[in-house]
Amino acid sequence: xxxxxxxxxxxxxxxxxxxxxxxxxxxxxxxxxxxxxxxxxxxxxxxxxxxxxxxxxxxxxxxxxxxxxxxxxxxxxxxxxxxxxxxxxxxxxxxxxxxxxxxxxxxxxxxxxxxxxxxxxxxxxxxxxxxxxxxxxxxxxxxxxxxxxxxxxxxxxxxxxxxxxxxxxxxxxxxxxxxxxxxxxxxxxxxxxxxxxxxxxxxxxxxxxxxxxxxxxxxxxxxxxxxxxxxxxxxxxxxxxxxxxxxxxxxxxxxxxxxxxxxxxxxxxxxxxxxxxxxxxxxxxxxxxxxxxxxxxxxxxxxxxxxxxxxxxxxxxxxxxxxxxxxxxxxxxxxxxxxxxxxxxxxxxxxxxxxxxxxxxxxxxxxxxxxxxxxxxxxxxxxxxxxxxxxxx
Numbered sequence: 001x002x003x004x005x006x007x008x009x010x011x012x013x014x015x016x017x018x019x020x021x022x023x024x025x026x027x028x029x030x031x032x033x034x035x036x037x038x039x040x041x042x043x044x045x046x047x048x049x050x051x052x053x054x055x056x057x058x059x060x061x062x063x064x065x066x067x068x069x070x071x072x073x074x075x076x077x078x079x080x081x082x083x084x085x086x087x088x089x090x091x092x093x094x095x096x097x098x099x100x101x102x103x104x105x106x107x108x109x110x111x112x113x114x115x116x117x118x119x120x121x122x123x124x125x126x127x128x129x130x131x132x133x134x135x136x137x138x139x140x141x142x143x144x145x146x147x148x149x150x151x152x153x154x155x156x157x158x159x160x161x162x163x164x165x166x167x168x169x170x171x172x173x174x175x176x177x178x179x180x181x182x183x184x185x186x187x188x189x190x191x192x193x194x195x196x197x198x199x200x201x202x203x204x205x206x207x208x209x210x211x212x213x214x215x216x217x218x219x220x221x222x223x224x225x226x227x228x229x230x231x232x233x234x235x236x237x238x239x240x241x242x243x244x245x246x247x248x249x250x251x252x253x254x255x256x257x258x259x260x261x262x263x264x265x266x267x268x269x270x271x272x273x274x275x276x277x278x279x280x281x282x283x284x285x286x287x288x289x290x291x292x293x294x295x296x297x298x299x300x301x302x303x304x305x306x307x308x309x310x311x312x313x314x315x316x317x318x319x320x321x322x323x324x325x326x327x328x329x330x331x332x333x334x335x336x337x338x339x340x341x342x343x344x345x346x347x348x349x350x351x352x353x354x355x356x357x358x359x360x361x362x363x364x365x366x367x368x369x370x371x372x373x374x375x376x377x378x379x380x381x382x383x384x385x386x387x388x389x390x391x392x393x
Contacts (some may be wrong), residue, residue, distance in 0.1 A: 042377055045367040046358035048222050048341075050254035052372035058299060066291030070282035072107050086294035092301055093247055093261045097220070098239025105262045106343040107284045108294040110248070112260030113141035115246030116249045118285050120145045120185070122244055123215040127183035130215070131176060132188040135164045137311050139219060143185055151185070164387045166189075183212035190236040190245075191340060193224020215268075217343035218245040221260070222368075223340065230339040243268060252313070252341070254371055258295040296389050312371055315343050319369040323378045330386040341369045345385070352384050
Protein backbone atom coordinates (compact mmCIF):
# COMPACT_ATOMS: atom_id res chain seq x y z
CA UNK A 1 0.00 0.00 0.00
CA UNK A 2 1.40 3.40 -0.98
CA UNK A 3 1.95 6.14 1.57
CA UNK A 4 -0.70 8.18 -0.21
CA UNK A 5 -3.40 5.52 0.26
CA UNK A 6 -2.31 4.39 3.75
CA UNK A 7 -4.99 4.72 6.41
CA UNK A 8 -4.01 5.07 10.08
CA UNK A 9 -5.14 2.14 12.23
CA UNK A 10 -8.45 2.51 14.03
CA UNK A 11 -8.39 2.86 17.80
CA UNK A 12 -10.20 -0.29 18.85
CA UNK A 13 -11.77 1.53 21.78
CA UNK A 14 -13.54 3.95 19.40
CA UNK A 15 -14.98 1.37 16.99
CA UNK A 16 -18.78 1.17 16.59
CA UNK A 17 -19.75 -2.41 17.41
CA UNK A 18 -22.83 -4.55 16.85
CA UNK A 19 -24.22 -3.89 20.35
CA UNK A 20 -24.86 -0.55 22.05
CA UNK A 21 -21.95 0.81 24.05
CA UNK A 22 -22.15 1.93 27.67
CA UNK A 23 -23.31 5.58 27.41
CA UNK A 24 -21.79 6.50 30.78
CA UNK A 25 -18.39 5.15 29.80
CA UNK A 26 -18.53 6.95 26.46
CA UNK A 27 -19.60 10.19 28.15
CA UNK A 28 -16.65 9.83 30.52
CA UNK A 29 -14.32 9.34 27.57
CA UNK A 30 -15.65 12.49 25.90
CA UNK A 31 -15.38 14.48 29.13
CA UNK A 32 -11.76 13.37 29.40
CA UNK A 33 -11.15 14.53 25.82
CA UNK A 34 -12.71 17.91 26.59
CA UNK A 35 -10.45 18.29 29.61
CA UNK A 36 -7.37 17.40 27.58
CA UNK A 37 -8.29 19.92 24.88
CA UNK A 38 -8.85 22.64 27.49
CA UNK A 39 -5.49 21.89 29.09
CA UNK A 40 -3.70 22.10 25.74
CA UNK A 41 -5.46 25.30 24.65
CA UNK A 42 -3.16 27.89 26.32
CA UNK A 43 -0.22 26.53 24.29
CA UNK A 44 -1.97 26.69 20.91
CA UNK A 45 -0.28 29.80 19.54
CA UNK A 46 0.23 29.13 15.84
CA UNK A 47 -3.28 28.72 14.48
CA UNK A 48 -6.14 31.24 14.16
CA UNK A 49 -8.88 30.00 16.46
CA UNK A 50 -9.87 31.93 19.58
CA UNK A 51 -10.26 29.39 22.40
CA UNK A 52 -11.38 31.96 24.98
CA UNK A 53 -15.15 31.52 25.20
CA UNK A 54 -17.68 30.06 27.64
CA UNK A 55 -20.94 28.74 26.19
CA UNK A 56 -21.67 25.77 28.47
CA UNK A 57 -24.99 27.35 29.51
CA UNK A 58 -26.24 26.50 26.01
CA UNK A 59 -25.82 22.74 26.54
CA UNK A 60 -29.63 22.10 26.29
CA UNK A 61 -29.33 22.92 22.58
CA UNK A 62 -27.52 19.59 22.18
CA UNK A 63 -30.80 17.79 22.87
CA UNK A 64 -32.73 19.37 19.99
CA UNK A 65 -32.35 19.43 16.21
CA UNK A 66 -31.86 22.98 14.92
CA UNK A 67 -31.93 22.71 11.14
CA UNK A 68 -31.99 25.95 9.15
CA UNK A 69 -33.39 24.63 5.88
CA UNK A 70 -32.86 26.73 2.78
CA UNK A 71 -32.96 30.51 2.52
CA UNK A 72 -32.28 32.25 5.86
CA UNK A 73 -34.76 34.99 4.98
CA UNK A 74 -37.72 32.68 4.16
CA UNK A 75 -39.73 30.36 6.41
CA UNK A 76 -39.80 26.62 5.76
CA UNK A 77 -42.42 24.00 6.49
CA UNK A 78 -40.33 22.10 9.04
CA UNK A 79 -40.20 25.06 11.44
CA UNK A 80 -37.43 23.44 13.50
CA UNK A 81 -34.78 26.03 12.76
CA UNK A 82 -33.56 29.32 14.17
CA UNK A 83 -33.54 31.56 11.12
CA UNK A 84 -34.44 34.74 13.01
CA UNK A 85 -31.21 34.37 15.01
CA UNK A 86 -29.25 33.67 11.83
CA UNK A 87 -30.59 36.83 10.20
CA UNK A 88 -29.54 38.83 13.27
CA UNK A 89 -26.00 37.45 12.88
CA UNK A 90 -25.99 38.25 9.17
CA UNK A 91 -27.18 41.80 9.81
CA UNK A 92 -24.28 42.34 12.22
CA UNK A 93 -21.67 41.13 9.74
CA UNK A 94 -23.29 43.01 6.84
CA UNK A 95 -23.10 46.31 8.71
CA UNK A 96 -19.56 45.51 9.86
CA UNK A 97 -18.48 44.96 6.25
CA UNK A 98 -19.86 48.26 4.96
CA UNK A 99 -23.07 47.02 3.31
CA UNK A 100 -26.16 49.21 3.07
CA UNK A 101 -29.45 47.86 4.50
CA UNK A 102 -30.78 45.10 2.25
CA UNK A 103 -27.76 45.31 -0.08
CA UNK A 104 -26.34 41.85 0.58
CA UNK A 105 -27.58 38.29 0.85
CA UNK A 106 -25.92 36.03 3.36
CA UNK A 107 -26.00 32.79 5.28
CA UNK A 108 -24.09 31.01 8.04
CA UNK A 109 -21.91 28.37 6.39
CA UNK A 110 -20.19 25.33 7.86
CA UNK A 111 -16.84 27.08 7.45
CA UNK A 112 -15.26 30.14 5.92
CA UNK A 113 -13.97 27.91 3.10
CA UNK A 114 -17.56 27.01 2.15
CA UNK A 115 -18.45 30.71 2.23
CA UNK A 116 -15.50 31.41 -0.08
CA UNK A 117 -16.74 28.71 -2.45
CA UNK A 118 -20.17 30.37 -2.45
CA UNK A 119 -18.63 33.70 -3.44
CA UNK A 120 -16.58 32.19 -6.27
CA UNK A 121 -19.58 30.17 -7.48
CA UNK A 122 -21.49 33.45 -7.76
CA UNK A 123 -18.57 34.94 -9.69
CA UNK A 124 -18.47 31.97 -12.06
CA UNK A 125 -22.18 32.17 -12.72
CA UNK A 126 -21.76 35.80 -13.73
CA UNK A 127 -18.42 35.42 -15.57
CA UNK A 128 -18.23 31.75 -16.61
CA UNK A 129 -14.95 32.04 -18.58
CA UNK A 130 -13.07 34.51 -16.38
CA UNK A 131 -9.74 33.76 -14.69
CA UNK A 132 -9.32 34.10 -10.93
CA UNK A 133 -6.40 36.34 -9.92
CA UNK A 134 -5.15 35.72 -6.36
CA UNK A 135 -1.98 36.48 -4.42
CA UNK A 136 0.54 33.71 -3.83
CA UNK A 137 -0.20 33.73 -0.06
CA UNK A 138 -3.90 33.03 -0.61
CA UNK A 139 -5.33 30.20 1.51
CA UNK A 140 -5.19 26.75 -0.06
CA UNK A 141 -9.01 26.64 -0.07
CA UNK A 142 -8.87 29.15 -2.95
CA UNK A 143 -7.11 26.62 -5.17
CA UNK A 144 -9.51 23.89 -4.08
CA UNK A 145 -12.53 26.06 -4.86
CA UNK A 146 -11.16 26.90 -8.30
CA UNK A 147 -10.59 23.20 -9.01
CA UNK A 148 -14.17 22.36 -8.01
CA UNK A 149 -15.59 25.18 -10.12
CA UNK A 150 -13.17 24.59 -13.03
CA UNK A 151 -11.95 28.16 -12.91
CA UNK A 152 -8.41 29.01 -14.01
CA UNK A 153 -6.38 30.31 -11.05
CA UNK A 154 -3.67 32.86 -11.85
CA UNK A 155 -1.18 33.37 -9.01
CA UNK A 156 0.10 36.91 -8.54
CA UNK A 157 3.32 37.77 -6.69
CA UNK A 158 3.33 39.77 -3.46
CA UNK A 159 5.46 42.67 -2.33
CA UNK A 160 7.69 42.35 0.78
CA UNK A 161 5.01 44.04 2.89
CA UNK A 162 2.44 41.42 1.88
CA UNK A 163 0.43 43.50 -0.60
CA UNK A 164 -0.28 42.20 -4.09
CA UNK A 165 2.36 43.38 -6.55
CA UNK A 166 0.43 45.67 -8.97
CA UNK A 167 3.14 45.30 -11.61
CA UNK A 168 2.90 41.51 -11.59
CA UNK A 169 -0.89 41.69 -11.63
CA UNK A 170 -0.70 43.96 -14.69
CA UNK A 171 1.66 41.49 -16.37
CA UNK A 172 -0.62 38.52 -15.70
CA UNK A 173 -3.56 40.42 -17.17
CA UNK A 174 -1.60 41.44 -20.26
CA UNK A 175 -0.55 37.82 -20.82
CA UNK A 176 -4.25 37.00 -21.10
CA UNK A 177 -5.35 40.06 -23.03
CA UNK A 178 -7.16 37.83 -25.50
CA UNK A 179 -9.53 36.83 -22.71
CA UNK A 180 -9.87 40.25 -21.11
CA UNK A 181 -13.36 40.80 -22.53
CA UNK A 182 -14.50 37.68 -20.70
CA UNK A 183 -13.96 39.56 -17.47
CA UNK A 184 -11.82 38.77 -14.45
CA UNK A 185 -12.33 37.60 -10.90
CA UNK A 186 -10.00 39.28 -8.41
CA UNK A 187 -9.67 37.44 -5.12
CA UNK A 188 -8.35 39.88 -2.54
CA UNK A 189 -7.07 38.44 0.73
CA UNK A 190 -7.60 40.33 3.96
CA UNK A 191 -5.19 38.66 6.38
CA UNK A 192 -3.16 35.88 4.77
CA UNK A 193 -1.89 32.95 6.82
CA UNK A 194 1.69 32.57 5.54
CA UNK A 195 4.34 33.86 5.27
CA UNK A 196 3.21 37.40 6.05
CA UNK A 197 -0.32 38.68 6.70
CA UNK A 198 -1.61 41.15 4.18
CA UNK A 199 -4.57 43.24 3.23
CA UNK A 200 -5.02 43.32 -0.53
CA UNK A 201 -7.02 46.34 -1.59
CA UNK A 202 -10.25 45.53 -3.40
CA UNK A 203 -9.79 48.71 -5.43
CA UNK A 204 -7.37 46.87 -7.74
CA UNK A 205 -10.33 45.43 -9.59
CA UNK A 206 -11.72 48.83 -10.56
CA UNK A 207 -8.72 50.24 -12.45
CA UNK A 208 -9.04 51.25 -16.13
CA UNK A 209 -6.77 48.48 -17.46
CA UNK A 210 -9.62 45.97 -17.17
CA UNK A 211 -11.63 45.76 -20.38
CA UNK A 212 -14.34 43.35 -19.31
CA UNK A 213 -16.40 43.13 -16.15
CA UNK A 214 -14.53 42.57 -12.90
CA UNK A 215 -15.86 40.62 -9.94
CA UNK A 216 -14.07 41.14 -6.59
CA UNK A 217 -14.27 38.57 -3.82
CA UNK A 218 -12.56 39.23 -0.47
CA UNK A 219 -11.32 36.32 1.61
CA UNK A 220 -11.63 38.02 5.00
CA UNK A 221 -11.65 34.84 7.07
CA UNK A 222 -8.77 35.92 9.29
CA UNK A 223 -8.65 39.65 8.77
CA UNK A 224 -12.20 40.92 8.37
CA UNK A 225 -12.98 41.51 12.05
CA UNK A 226 -9.51 42.98 12.60
CA UNK A 227 -9.74 45.29 9.57
CA UNK A 228 -13.17 46.55 10.57
CA UNK A 229 -11.81 47.67 13.96
CA UNK A 230 -8.48 49.09 12.72
CA UNK A 231 -7.84 52.80 12.26
CA UNK A 232 -7.28 53.73 9.56
CA UNK A 233 -9.48 51.00 8.16
CA UNK A 234 -7.92 49.25 5.15
CA UNK A 235 -9.82 48.80 1.88
CA UNK A 236 -11.49 45.41 2.32
CA UNK A 237 -15.29 45.69 2.45
CA UNK A 238 -18.41 46.31 0.37
CA UNK A 239 -17.84 50.02 0.97
CA UNK A 240 -14.52 49.62 -0.86
CA UNK A 241 -15.87 47.76 -3.89
CA UNK A 242 -16.20 44.09 -2.85
CA UNK A 243 -18.90 42.04 -4.58
CA UNK A 244 -18.79 39.19 -2.05
CA UNK A 245 -16.75 38.18 0.98
CA UNK A 246 -16.34 35.45 3.56
CA UNK A 247 -15.57 35.82 7.27
CA UNK A 248 -14.69 33.10 9.77
CA UNK A 249 -16.94 32.69 12.78
CA UNK A 250 -14.48 30.93 15.07
CA UNK A 251 -10.98 32.22 14.26
CA UNK A 252 -11.12 35.61 15.96
CA UNK A 253 -14.55 35.64 17.57
CA UNK A 254 -14.27 32.25 19.31
CA UNK A 255 -16.63 29.28 18.85
CA UNK A 256 -16.76 25.59 19.88
CA UNK A 257 -17.41 24.58 16.25
CA UNK A 258 -16.08 25.92 12.93
CA UNK A 259 -18.44 28.29 11.14
CA UNK A 260 -18.28 30.95 8.45
CA UNK A 261 -20.38 33.77 7.05
CA UNK A 262 -20.98 34.30 3.34
CA UNK A 263 -22.14 37.72 2.11
CA UNK A 264 -22.92 38.53 -1.56
CA UNK A 265 -24.46 41.56 -3.23
CA UNK A 266 -28.10 40.61 -3.84
CA UNK A 267 -28.11 42.02 -7.36
CA UNK A 268 -25.50 39.42 -8.41
CA UNK A 269 -27.54 36.39 -7.36
CA UNK A 270 -30.18 34.76 -9.58
CA UNK A 271 -33.82 35.30 -8.77
CA UNK A 272 -35.47 32.19 -7.38
CA UNK A 273 -39.13 31.34 -7.12
CA UNK A 274 -40.31 29.98 -3.82
CA UNK A 275 -42.46 26.89 -3.69
CA UNK A 276 -43.09 23.70 -1.79
CA UNK A 277 -40.33 21.56 -0.34
CA UNK A 278 -38.64 20.44 -3.59
CA UNK A 279 -38.71 23.92 -5.19
CA UNK A 280 -37.99 25.91 -2.02
CA UNK A 281 -36.31 29.30 -2.32
CA UNK A 282 -32.62 28.81 -1.56
CA UNK A 283 -29.45 30.51 -2.77
CA UNK A 284 -27.08 28.86 -0.28
CA UNK A 285 -24.71 26.00 -1.07
CA UNK A 286 -25.54 23.86 1.93
CA UNK A 287 -29.37 23.70 1.77
CA UNK A 288 -29.83 22.09 5.20
CA UNK A 289 -27.58 24.10 7.49
CA UNK A 290 -26.57 24.03 11.14
CA UNK A 291 -28.92 26.20 13.13
CA UNK A 292 -26.74 25.38 16.14
CA UNK A 293 -23.78 27.23 14.59
CA UNK A 294 -25.99 30.27 13.97
CA UNK A 295 -27.21 30.21 17.58
CA UNK A 296 -23.68 29.92 18.95
CA UNK A 297 -22.55 32.83 16.78
CA UNK A 298 -25.52 34.89 17.97
CA UNK A 299 -24.85 34.09 21.63
CA UNK A 300 -21.16 34.92 21.29
CA UNK A 301 -21.86 38.24 19.55
CA UNK A 302 -24.52 39.18 22.10
CA UNK A 303 -22.14 38.41 24.96
CA UNK A 304 -19.66 40.94 23.54
CA UNK A 305 -21.76 43.58 21.85
CA UNK A 306 -20.14 46.03 19.44
CA UNK A 307 -18.09 47.68 22.20
CA UNK A 308 -16.90 44.31 23.51
CA UNK A 309 -15.86 43.22 20.03
CA UNK A 310 -13.85 46.40 19.56
CA UNK A 311 -12.22 45.85 22.96
CA UNK A 312 -11.39 42.23 22.06
CA UNK A 313 -9.67 43.28 18.82
CA UNK A 314 -7.85 46.10 20.61
CA UNK A 315 -6.47 43.76 23.25
CA UNK A 316 -5.38 41.26 20.59
CA UNK A 317 -3.52 44.03 18.75
CA UNK A 318 -1.79 45.04 22.00
CA UNK A 319 -0.62 41.46 22.56
CA UNK A 320 0.59 41.40 18.94
CA UNK A 321 2.79 44.46 19.50
CA UNK A 322 4.06 42.94 22.75
CA UNK A 323 4.89 39.67 20.95
CA UNK A 324 6.93 41.50 18.30
CA UNK A 325 8.96 43.22 21.01
CA UNK A 326 9.56 40.06 23.07
CA UNK A 327 10.49 37.93 20.06
CA UNK A 328 12.87 40.65 18.92
CA UNK A 329 14.57 40.47 22.31
CA UNK A 330 14.75 36.69 21.95
CA UNK A 331 16.58 37.03 18.65
CA UNK A 332 13.79 35.41 16.60
CA UNK A 333 13.67 38.12 13.90
CA UNK A 334 9.89 38.77 14.05
CA UNK A 335 7.90 40.33 11.21
CA UNK A 336 4.47 41.98 11.19
CA UNK A 337 2.18 43.87 8.85
CA UNK A 338 0.42 46.71 10.75
CA UNK A 339 -3.13 45.83 11.79
CA UNK A 340 -2.55 42.08 11.69
CA UNK A 341 -2.62 39.55 14.53
CA UNK A 342 -0.02 37.27 12.91
CA UNK A 343 3.65 37.52 13.86
CA UNK A 344 6.18 35.61 11.75
CA UNK A 345 9.60 34.63 13.07
CA UNK A 346 12.53 32.32 12.38
CA UNK A 347 11.45 28.69 12.50
CA UNK A 348 12.59 27.17 15.83
CA UNK A 349 13.57 23.54 16.59
CA UNK A 350 10.91 20.85 16.34
CA UNK A 351 10.35 20.60 20.09
CA UNK A 352 9.35 24.28 20.26
CA UNK A 353 7.05 23.89 17.27
CA UNK A 354 5.37 20.89 18.92
CA UNK A 355 5.12 22.44 22.39
CA UNK A 356 3.45 25.62 21.18
CA UNK A 357 1.49 24.20 18.21
CA UNK A 358 3.19 26.57 15.78
CA UNK A 359 2.30 26.79 12.10
CA UNK A 360 5.36 26.68 9.85
CA UNK A 361 6.22 27.17 6.19
CA UNK A 362 9.83 26.77 5.08
CA UNK A 363 12.14 28.89 7.24
CA UNK A 364 9.30 30.73 9.00
CA UNK A 365 6.92 30.00 11.86
CA UNK A 366 4.14 32.20 13.11
CA UNK A 367 1.91 32.84 16.08
CA UNK A 368 -1.57 34.36 15.93
CA UNK A 369 -2.51 36.50 18.91
CA UNK A 370 -6.21 35.69 19.11
CA UNK A 371 -8.17 36.07 22.35
CA UNK A 372 -6.77 33.16 24.37
CA UNK A 373 -3.12 34.12 23.75
CA UNK A 374 -1.86 35.84 26.89
CA UNK A 375 1.18 37.96 27.69
CA UNK A 376 2.42 35.10 29.88
CA UNK A 377 2.23 32.65 26.96
CA UNK A 378 4.19 35.05 24.77
CA UNK A 379 6.81 35.38 27.53
CA UNK A 380 7.12 31.60 27.81
CA UNK A 381 7.50 31.17 24.04
CA UNK A 382 10.08 33.96 23.93
CA UNK A 383 12.03 32.26 26.73
CA UNK A 384 12.14 29.02 24.73
CA UNK A 385 13.26 30.87 21.61
CA UNK A 386 15.95 32.74 23.54
CA UNK A 387 17.21 29.45 24.99
CA UNK A 388 17.42 27.98 21.49
CA UNK A 389 19.33 31.02 20.24
CA UNK A 390 21.73 30.75 23.17
CA UNK A 391 22.42 27.07 22.48
CA UNK A 392 23.00 27.80 18.80
CA UNK A 393 25.43 30.59 19.66
